[in-house]
Each structure stands twice: as structure tokens, then as C-alpha cells.
Amino acid sequence: xxxxxxxxxxxxxxxxxxxxxxxxxxxxxxxxxxxxxxxxxxxxxxxxxxxxxxxxxxxxxxxxxxxxxxxxxxxxxxxxxxxxxxxxxxxxxxxxxxxxxxxxxxxxxxxxxxxxxxxxxxxxxxxxxxxxxxxxxxxxxxxxxxxxxxxxxxxxxxxxxxxxxxxxxxxxxxxxxxxxxxxxxxxxxxxxxxxxxxxxxxxxxxxxxxxxxxxxxxxxxxxxxxxxxxxxxxxxxxxxxxxxxxxxxxxxxxxxxxxxxxxxxxxxxxxxxxxxxxxxxxxxxxxxxxxxxxxxxxxxxxxxxxxxxxxxxxxxxxxxxxxxxxxxxxxxxxxxxxxxxxxxxxxxxxxxxxxxxxxxxx
Amino acid sequence: xxxxxxxxxxxxxxxxxxxxxxxxxxxxxxxxxxxxxxxxxxxxxxxxxxxxxxxxxxxxxxxxxxxxxxxxxxxxxxxxxxxxxxxxxxxxxxxxxxxxxxxxxxxxxxxxxxxxxxxxxxxxxxxxxxxxxxxxxxxxxxxxxxxxxxxxxxxxxxxxxxxxxxxxxxxxxxxxxxxxxxxxxxxxxxxxxxxxxxxxxxxxxxxxxxxxxxxxxxxxxxxxxxxxxxxxxxxxxxxxxxxxxxxxxxxxxxxxxxxxxxxxxxxxxxxxxxxxxxxxxxxxxxxxxxxxxxxxxxxxxxxxxxxxxxxxxxxxxxxxxxxxxxxxxxxxxxxxxxxxxxxxxxxxxxxxxxxxxxxxxxxxxxxxxxxxxxxxxxxxxxxxxxxxxxxxx
Numbered sequence: 175x176x177x178x179x180x181x182x183x184x185x186x187x188x189x190x191x192x193x194x195x196x197x198x199x200x201x202x203x204x205x206x207x208x209x210x211x212x213x214x215x216x217x218x219x220x221x222x223x224x225x226x227x228x229x230x231x232x233x234x235x236x237x238x239x240x241x242x243x244x245x246x247x248x249x250x251x252x253x254x255x256x257x258x259x260x261x262x263x264x265x266x267x268x269x270x271x272x273x274x275x276x277x278x279x280x281x282x283x284x285x286x287x288x289x290x291x292x293x294x295x296x297x298x299x300x301x302x303x304x305x306x307x308x309x310x311x312x313x314x315x316x317x318x319x320x321x322x323x324x325x326x327x328x329x330x331x332x333x334x335x336x337x338x339x340x341x342x343x344x345x346x347x348x349x350x351x352x353x354x355x356x357x358x359x360x361x362x363x364x365x366x367x368x369x370x371x372x373x374x375x376x377x378x379x380x381x382x383x384x385x386x387x388x389x390x391x392x393x394x395x396x397x398x399x400x401x402x403x404x405x406x407x408x409x410x411x412x413x414x415x416x417x418x419x420x421x422x423x424x425x426x427x428x429x430x431x432x433x434x435x436x437x438x439x440x441x442x443x444x445x446x447x448x449x450x451x452x453x454x455x456x457x458x459x460x461x462x463x464x465x466x467x468x469x470x471x472x473x474x475x476x477x478x479x480x481x482x483x484x485x486x487x488x489x490x491x492x493x494x495x496x497x498x499x500x501x502x503x504x505x506x507x508x509x510x511x512x513x514x515x516x517x518x519x520x521x522x523x524x525x526x527x528x529x530x531x532x533x534x535x536x
Numbered sequence: 537x538x539x540x541x542x543x544x545x546x547x548x549x550x551x552x553x554x555x556x557x558x559x560x561x562x563x564x565x566x567x568x569x570x571x572x573x574x575x576x577x578x579x580x581x582x583x584x585x586x587x588x589x590x591x592x593x594x595x596x597x598x599x600x601x602x603x604x605x606x607x608x609x610x611x612x613x614x615x616x617x618x619x620x621x622x623x624x625x626x627x628x629x630x631x632x633x634x635x636x637x638x639x640x641x642x643x644x645x646x647x648x649x650x651x652x653x654x655x656x657x658x659x660x661x662x663x664x665x666x667x668x669x670x671x672x673x674x675x676x677x678x679x680x681x682x683x684x685x686x687x688x689x690x691x692x693x694x695x696x697x698x699x700x701x702x703x704x705x706x707x708x709x710x711x712x713x714x715x716x717x718x719x720x721x722x723x724x725x726x727x728x729x730x731x732x733x734x735x736x737x738x739x740x741x742x743x744x745x746x747x748x749x750x751x752x753x754x755x756x757x758x759x760x761x762x763x764x765x766x767x768x769x770x771x772x773x774x775x776x777x778x779x780x781x782x783x784x785x786x787x788x789x790x791x792x793x794x795x796x797x798x799x800x801x802x803x804x805x806x807x808x809x810x811x812x813x814x815x816x817x818x819x820x821x822x823x824x825x826x827x828x829x830x831x832x833x834x835x836x837x838x839x840x841x842x843x844x845x846x847x848x849x850x851x852x853x854x855x856x857x858x859x860x861x862x863x864x865x866x867x868x869x870x871x872x873x874x875x876x877x878x879x880x881x882x883x884x885x886x887x888x889x890x891x892x893x894x895x896x897x898x899x900x901x902x903x904x905x906x907x908x909x910x911x912x913x914x915x916x917x918x919x920x921x922x923x924x925x926x927x928x929x
Contacts, residue, residue, distance in 0.1 A: 217640075217643050218636060218643050221635055322723075347732040363722070364728045366725070369681060441632075447660045449725070487633075488640070491626075498590050
């Protein structure tokens with residue numbers, strides 16, 4: 175036992191934090207599940223579980239791009255959108271072949287991740303070769319383009335397979351798909367995906383968050399992760415020691431996109447109706463706010479920020495008309511407080527252990 | 537120092553929690569049993585409504601919740617045996633937030649839902665209502681996807697196909713041989729839905745020709761010179777606008793500026809244009825529109841006056857639909873003989889069977905009936921704008 179304790183104490187601080195993060199997520203999952211099963215959780219809280227898991231996964235994956243890689247991405251919702259709609263198409267068209275909902279959900283999330291990764295690769299390959307803020311500009315445009323593209327997409331499924339129409343002029347409808355009588359429309363252009371079978375579950379959300387954490391944390395602590403952070407901290411030095419800049423940047427960016435795609439698929443399969451306009455610039459910024467509030471490069475911070483900022487607007491419903499106003503004020507105060515040295519000092523005083531470690535670091 | 541800080545923290549927490557209690561009683565109307573009627577007979581049901589109260593679409597959401605609230609207040613002030621407790625929630629016209637709003641109201645104990653306002657949000661909530669067996673009557677979500685396959689979801693407004701077909705039939709009758717241009721918003725389910733059925737019906741009928749189609753999106757709804765020039769070059773003498781009135785007002789003024797004067801034809805989203813602040817009503821002269829509700833119609837004056845007195849703006853058809861919605865729920869509750877101690881599942885089952893045999897006359901239609909799919913059957917009325925007033929056309 176003491177040997178084990180010694181082993182734990184000899185672990186690096188980052189490793190300890192990583193294990194604490196995993197443990198925290200697992201504990202919260204178990205507590206929430208118990209509360210849900212004995213009926214002490216309100217409906218409004220239960221309804222929030224899946225979106226919170228999606229946003230957590232989105233925030234952690236964006237943190238990989240923004241915090242660890244150090245590139246600004248303003249189109250993370252675009253990847254979520256790609257994942258959501260490809261996941262919905264996969265789930266709806268596999269309905270007959272795979273009636274088992276959890277299996278279908280898993281396949282849909284993998285499909286969503288693959289499509290988002292392909293799109294991430296297409297965007298990252300040219301843009302990540304450049305230096306400066308180009309990724310921010312391109313991802314910003316990408317988010318808007320994806321929104322418009324999906325508005326032009328009509329997809330249906332019948333026994334002959336999938337039917338696609340790309341409809342940029344806006345003059346085609348579901349009737350032009352040529353579906354057979356048993357066929358169903360999955361995505362109807364501007365009307366979005368409607369009538370989706372909602373198969374997302376909290377357990378799937380938990381597994382997604384865990385996978386996201388394992389992928390991101392292991393990538394960060396690996397050799398590749400150290401290379402990625404080296405590029406962030408000093409590009410020229412990293413290049414001088416022979417690191418392939420584009421390769422490592424792409425690695426982080428595509429991983430981030432794929433995880434966002436999986437989160438999107440889960441999100442899309444949680445609601446029976448989804449429009450492309452949901453994944454707009456505001457959502458990208460919201461996810462960026464999660465990351466910034468939680469701390470750049472701070473994975474558990476992203477988790478907490480995503481959960482807190484998803485719950486907050488719902489918790490403020492009792493303020494009726496002043497809800498969004500109070501939300502904004504709370505956000506400003508939290509931003510100020512987390513960056514205020516006096517507040518930080520106050521919390522360090524409260525936690526003597528922290529103070530000791532902080533002093534050691536100094 | 538630390539003590540002081542903790543004191544302030546406690547004080548802040550207490551103020552917040554008190555503020556919370558205060559506002560909670562604000563947004564519910566709990567005056568149901570205060571007018572001295574026999575409380576043993578009065579049944580008070582919990583009625584919820586939601587719509588976008590913030591953001592771009594707030595104008596529609598506000599109209600819906602205010603229309604519903606007005607009806608609830610009227611019913612509670614009357615000697616009706618059925619009273620309502622009312623709660624409204626902001627759904628930001630978003631599926632996720634609408635389901636959250638719905639869940640919040642279910643926690644409150646909602647028995648009947650008159651909402652949501654917008655189509656996308658309504659589809660998501662309709663799914664939840666179907667699974668929970670909560671009766672849902674949407675005032676204004678017009679897509680057929682809202683009610684499809686759900687026996688407990690009903691609509692007050694026309695369905696999109698209904699409007700598209702109605703407009704095409706009216707044109708085929710009154711404007712045979714016309715060259716028609718369509719300008720619509722292709723990122724909006726409402727606009728696209730009406731356009732789709734309109735063009736299909738027009739092609740099937742063949743009485744007139746669609747010569748031009750121009751699209752715009754929410755982001756490009758400030759300049760229509762390209763679409764109008766396209767319509768003009770195609771020789772269109774009638775322009776069909778299955779859109780809301782704000783972009784339409786820009787279309788009218790730009791068309792006038794370029795000297796293009798076709799007959800404009802709108803649908804129910806066009807209602808409200810004459811009362812739009814800052815709009816020159818002379819621009820809308822000759823505008824045809826098919827709408828179930830007109831604020832200038834004499835039969836609706838009592839409602840329009842009450843609404844204007846309560847909220848300071850003239851009601852549009854969204855408010856009228858929601859107002860009707862509450863009265864429809866009341867009529868259905870009476871017909872089904874529901875009592876307030878019934879759960880939402882029991883009320884739902886009772887109302888579903890009552891709705892299909894209900895005949896209701898309200899602001900937005902006479903003798904409205906509902907089919908088993910939840911779609912309303914009522915005739916749209918064609919109006920034409922003459923001297924700044926709607927005149928039945």
C-alpha cells in the first residue's frame with residue numbers, strides 16, 4: 175500500500191492532474207446516474223445532460239487547437255455541423271440494417287468523426303502551412319460556408335440507397351429525389367433534418383467525453399504532443415530542431431475536428447429537428463468562450479466551463495426577461511474574477527496546499 | 537478582511553435568492569381563484585407557452601406569448617369554470633433551448649402547451665411531447681413535419697402546403713396567364729416550404745407561368761435589387777412573396793425606386809406590414825395577401841384594442857393565433873370534461889379525442905376543425921391593401 179502511495183506521489187504533477195480529471199468525470203457520471211435513477215433529478219436537468227456532454231467534448235477538442243497547438247479556430251461549430259448531419263444521415267439510413275440503437279449511435283458518431291476529420295484535413299493542409307492568423311480567418315469562413323452548403327443539401331433514403339441532390343439554386347425539393355414510396359427524406363435543405371430518431375443517451379455522452387479526454391490528454395503528453403507545444407511556444411526553434419511543423423499542426427487540428435464531429439453526431443441525434451443555422455458563428459464563439467474561461471490548455475477547466483455555461487442560462491430562467499442580461503453580467507464577472515490577481519491570492523489563502531505548491535513553483 | 541468578504545458573499549447570496557423568489561411569482565398569473573367564484577367548481581390548469589423572447593425572431597415569440605397571456609388573463613377575469621395558470625419561457629427559436637424550456641415548464645407542472653412559436657423548435661418539442669404524452673397546440677409552427685406522426689400535436693395556423701396551394705389556386709383563378717416571379721428566403725423552413733408547394737401547384741395547374749425565382753437568406757435580407765431586376769427582366773407582372781413583412785417592406789421601397797410596379801402577393805407572414813413602424817403605407821398600395829387574420833377587420837377590434845392597451849403594439853397574426861390557441865384549449869378541455877387534478881397524460885388523451893370533433897370560431901377563422909393529423913382546416917381570406925387599409929379582395 176505504501177509502495178503504491180509512493181508510486182503515486184512520484185508521478186509527475188501533470189499525470190496526477192490527468193488522473194484526477196478522469197476520476198472527476200467518472201465520479202460525476204456515477205453520481206448523476208444514481209440521482210437520475212432514484213428520480214431526484216429534475217426533468218430540466220436530465221434534458222441538459224446530453225448537450226453538456228457534447229459541449230464538454232467540443233470544448234476539450236477546441237482546447238487542443240487553441241490551447242495546445244496555439245492556433246485560433248473560429249469555426250469549430252462547422253465541424254460539429256458536418257459531424258451532426260453526417261451522423262444523422264448514417265443513423266437514419268442504417269435504421270433498418272441495425273435496429274440496435276446504441277450500436278447505431280456508435281457507428282453514427284464514428285461516421286461523424288470521419289467526415290469531420292476529412293473536412294479538417296482539407297482545410298488544414300493548405301492553411302496550416304501558413305504563419306499567422308490565417309487559420310482563424312479560414313475557419314471563420316468555413317463555418318459560414320458549411321452552413322450555406324447544408325442549406326443546399328437534400329438527402330433521402332429508400333431501399334435503393336441514399337439519394338442526394340445538391341441544390342444551390344434552391345429550386346428543387348424532396349420530390350425531386352425520386353424516392354420510392356417507402357423512402358424517407360433525411361435532410362430537407364433549409365428545413366434541416368427533421369423526424370430524426372432520437373437515440374442519444376447520457377451514457378453515450380459520458381463515453382464520448384472519456385474518449386475525448388483520453389485522446390486529447392494522451393496526445394498532449396506524448397512525444398507528438400510535446401512537439402505540438404514546442405511549435406506553439408517557439409516556431410523557429412521547433413523548426414530548427416527538425417520538427418515537421420505542418421505534420422504536427424495537422425495532427426492536432428484533425429484530431430480536434432474529428433472529436434468535434436463525434437460530438438456533433440451525438441448532439442444531432444439528441445433532437446428530432448436540427449437546422450444548419452444552429453451551427454453559426456455564435457456557437458463557435460460560445461465554444462471558444464468555454465475554452466478561454468476554462469483556461470487555454472487547461473483540459474479540466476474546459477470541462478467545468480462548458481458545464482457551467484450550459485447550465486447557467488437554464489438556471490437563470492427564473493429571472494424571465496432579464497435572463498440573458500444576467501447571463502452576460504455573470505460571464506463578465508467570472509472573466510474578471512479569474513484574471514484578477516487578488517481573487518487568485520484569496521483562493522490560494524483558502525487552500526494552504528495550493529499555496530505551498532505555488533511557492534515551490536516560484 | 538476575510539470576515540468582511542464572507543459577509544458580503546452571504547448578503548449577495550441572500551439578495552439573489554430573494555430576487556429569485558420575487559420574479560418567480562411575476563411570470564405566473566396566480567389570480568385564478570381570487571374573484572370569489574366557488575373554488576370547488578373552478579378548475580385551474582397549468583398552461584405553458586414558449587417562443588423566442590430574445591434574438592432575431594423575438595418579435596414573433598413575444599407576439600405569441602403575449603397573445604396567449606392576454607387570453608389567459610381574459611379567461612381568468614371572466615366567470616369561466618376553467619382557469620389557467622400561465623408560464624412563458626424563452627426558447628431562442630432553437631431546438632435545444634426549446635426542449636430545455638419545455639422541460640422547465642414540465643418541472644413546474646405544465647398540463648397543456650400552447651407553443652412553441654417557430655417550426656424548428658416545435659419539431660424538437662413535439663417529439664418530446666409525443667414521448668411524454670403532453671398535449672401540444674402550436675399557434676404558428678406551420679410545417680407539416682411538426683404534426684406528422686404525432687397524434688397529440690395540433691396546429692392553429694395553416695400548414696405551409698395549405699398556404700402555397702391556396703395562393704396558387706387563387707392566382708390561377710384571378711390572374712390566369714400571368715407571369716409570376718417568386719422571391720423567397722431559402723434558409724427559412726417557412727418560406728421555402730410555401731414556395732415548394734406553390735411552384736408545384738403552379739406547374740400542375742398550368743394556368744400561369746413562374747418565370748423567375750430569386751432567393752435570399754437572413755444575412756442578405758437588406759438588398760433585393762438583384763432579385764427585383766431579375767423579376768423585371770423576366771417580364772413578371774406578379775411577384776409572389778412567401779416571406780415575412782420586414783424584408784417585404786424593403787422589396788416594396790426598392791421596387792418603387794427602380795420604377796417596377798408589379799402586383800405583389802403575400803401570405804400570412806405579410807400581415808403586420810401596415811403597422812410596421814417607419815413604413816410608408818402607400819408603398820403597399822395594391823398588395824394582395826392571404827391571411828387568416830387582419831388587425832383592421834372590425835370583427836377583431838375588441839382583441840386588437842385589448843392587446844394594444846396591454847402591450848402597446850398592434851397584434852399580428854402570431855398573437856391572434858396564440859390567443860385563439862388558448863381559447864381552443866379551453867373549449868377542448870370543456871368538451872372533454874377534464875379536471876385540474878388529471879395528469880398531463882390523462883388530459884392529453886382526453887384532448888386528442890376532443891380536438892377532432894371540435895368546431896371553433898375565433899379571430900383567425902370560422903368553424904375551424906382539425907383532422908387526426910393535427911392540421912387545421914380553415915379558409916384563408918384574400919385581402920387587398922387599398923388606401924392603407926385591408927379590404928377583402
